[in-house]
Amino acid sequence: MQQTVSKGYPKRESNIIANNIETQVPPELSHWLDSVAMQRDKQAFTALFQFFAPKIRRFGIKQLGSEAQANELVQETMTNVWRKAHLYNVDKGAATTWVYTVMRNASFDMLRRIKAKNEQNLGDDIWPIDMAQDEAQSEESNFGDHLMEKQMLNYVNTLPPAQQAVVKGVYYQELSQEQLAQQLGVPIGTVKSRLRLALAKLKQQMGEQYND
Amino acid sequence: MIKHHPTSNVLSGFVAGDLPASVAIIVASHVELCRECANHVQQLTEQAAMQAFDMTADDDWLNDQVQLGDTSPQHINDIDHDGIDSNDMELACDSRAMIDAITASPAQVKSAVAQTVTEIEVAGQRISLPRAMKSIGLREWQGLGKLSRARLALDDDELRASLLHIDKGGSVPCHTHKGFEITLLLQGSFDDEMGHYTAGDFIWLDGDHTHQPITQEGCVCLTVSSDAIHFTQGMSQLLNPIGRFIY
Ligand SMILES: [Zn+2]
Numbered sequence: 349m350q351q352t353v354s355k356g357y358p359k360r361e362s363n364i365i366a367n368n369i370e371t372q373v374p375p376e377l378s379h380w381l382d383s384v385a386m387q388r389d390k391q392a393f394t395a396l397f398q399f400f401a402p403k404i405r406r407f408g409i410k411q412l413g414s415e416a417q418a419n420e421l422v423q424e425t426m427t428n429v430w431r432k433a434h435l436y437n438v439d440k441g442a443a444t445t446w447v448y449t450v451m452r453n454a455s456f457d458m459l460r461r462i463k464a465k466n467e468q469n470l471g472d473d474i475w476p477i478d479m480a481q482d483e484a485q486s487e488e489s490n491f492g493d494h495l496m497e498k499q500m501l502n503y504v505n506t507l508p509p510a511q512q513a514v515v516k517g518v519y520y521q522e523l524s525q526e527q528l529a530q531q532l533g534v535p536i537g538t539v540k541s542r543l544r545l546a547l548a549k550l551k552q553q554m555g556e557q558y559n560d
Numbered sequence: 561m562i563k564h565h566p567t568s569n570v571l572s573g574f575v576a577g578d579l580p581a582s583v584a585i586i587v588a589s590h591v592e593l594c595r596e597c598a599n600h601v602q603q604l605t606e607q608a609a610m611q612a613f614d615m616t617a618d619d620d621w622l623n624d625q626v627q628l629g630d631t632s633p634q635h636i637n638d639i640d641h642d643g644i645d646s647n648d649m650e651l652a653c654d655s656r657a658m659i660d661a662i663t664a665s666p667a668q669v670k671s672a673v674a675q676t677v678t679e680i681e682v683a684g685q686r687i688s689l690p691r692a693m694k695s696i697g698l699r700e701w702q703g704l705g706k707l708s709r710a711r712l713a714l715d716d717d718e719l720r721a722s723l724l725h726i727d728k729g730g731s732v733p734c735h736t737h738k739g740f741e742i743t744l745l746l747q748g749s750f751d752d753e754m755g756h757y758t759a760g761d762f763i764w765l766d767g768d769h770t771h772q773p774i775t776q777e778g779c780v781c782l783t784v785s786s787d788a789i790h791f792t793q794g795m796s797q798l799l800n801p802i803g804r805f806i807y
Contacts, residue, residue, distance in 0.1 A: 373610075373613060385667075388663075388667065390659075398655075399613075401655060403613050403614075407612050411577070423658055426659075426662055430663060431668040433667070441602070444606075444609040444610065445605055445609045447609070447613070448605060448608060448609035449605065452575075453577075456577040456581075456584075464715060469695075470695065473585075473588075473692050473693070473695050474584050474588045518705075550704070
């Protein structure tokens, strides 16, 4: 089994890594990423894997707390490196910074899956990995119109007329409760209690409809 | 001109991936608008990367090179006899299998990751939403008088994230929070007891602060809060039953 492990490993590059141990990261990393992006170069990917996998595993154990999760993080991160290498741009930063971003994003999404059983991946939205992103591109999304006033008015219109008058006076005409009491010819205590009833009813309606 | 930024600690937590999702999103949304913080985040990310991928601190690394890097099968046998941990050997085999599996998968199609900007219309004005929010839906707008908000469809424990719109001349009555409240001003401006805020400003208030934002021109904010707001003064206390609808 061991023999297959070593087959095809670019020895020249491993020597370069060894020689550069004092000067932190091997300069070939970004070149390897390029080869993966341009030529789907498995040798280059293997070299990247040898360099990053043990470190990602160590990061994963720290962040996710288990060997199994750490291995999954290696799998997830290195899969993204293989599939998205074309998003890396050597002019905009070091390969290690880009791979860190890919790893941290995968780890963030995994942690949300573990803790909150939440399958929604947000990492790449929060920390973009696309270094060549097209700023000009824009897409308008349809969330509908700003319905607040109409919608609110619909709620208010379901209230008994006396309560409607109070809510509209306070929120739409911005009258004080004293002014309103005068206008409606009722004691201020009545204005207060109508408002209280109205708000309770609105709260109930909004609560029923939105339920959050 | 942005004057209010996340603290260095918050930015470090952001880079480390340690913040809750809704807080990470509001920090990311500020960073999109703020060159100063974008540069800071870039530096912190470089540092975090150096730390995570630090070669000198990595003892396993040399072993891996010996174990995986030498090409001759005999050499491997020699090492084997020299007593390399069989665990490590298993790990190495797993690695090879993983590499084979990964490299069998296709590259991602470029268009699938195209960045998009989402715009929405609020009170007759178009505003661009932060990219960090692009996969997150908005619930319907609801509100009362000059205040309205749309909650983000984001599941994040007890934290609530919302877009908040305050119309021209509107205000949020004086209120406190039991937990914390983060506001990122996306458009327009507002004032409170502590100052004047313009688009891009990032304001983190803890529960011991009381404030009453007032806006002349109207504003749209992204907010994250850990609790329903609690109105503290006079008649606005009547609003407490619906305080939870506003933030
Ligand atoms: Zn900033």
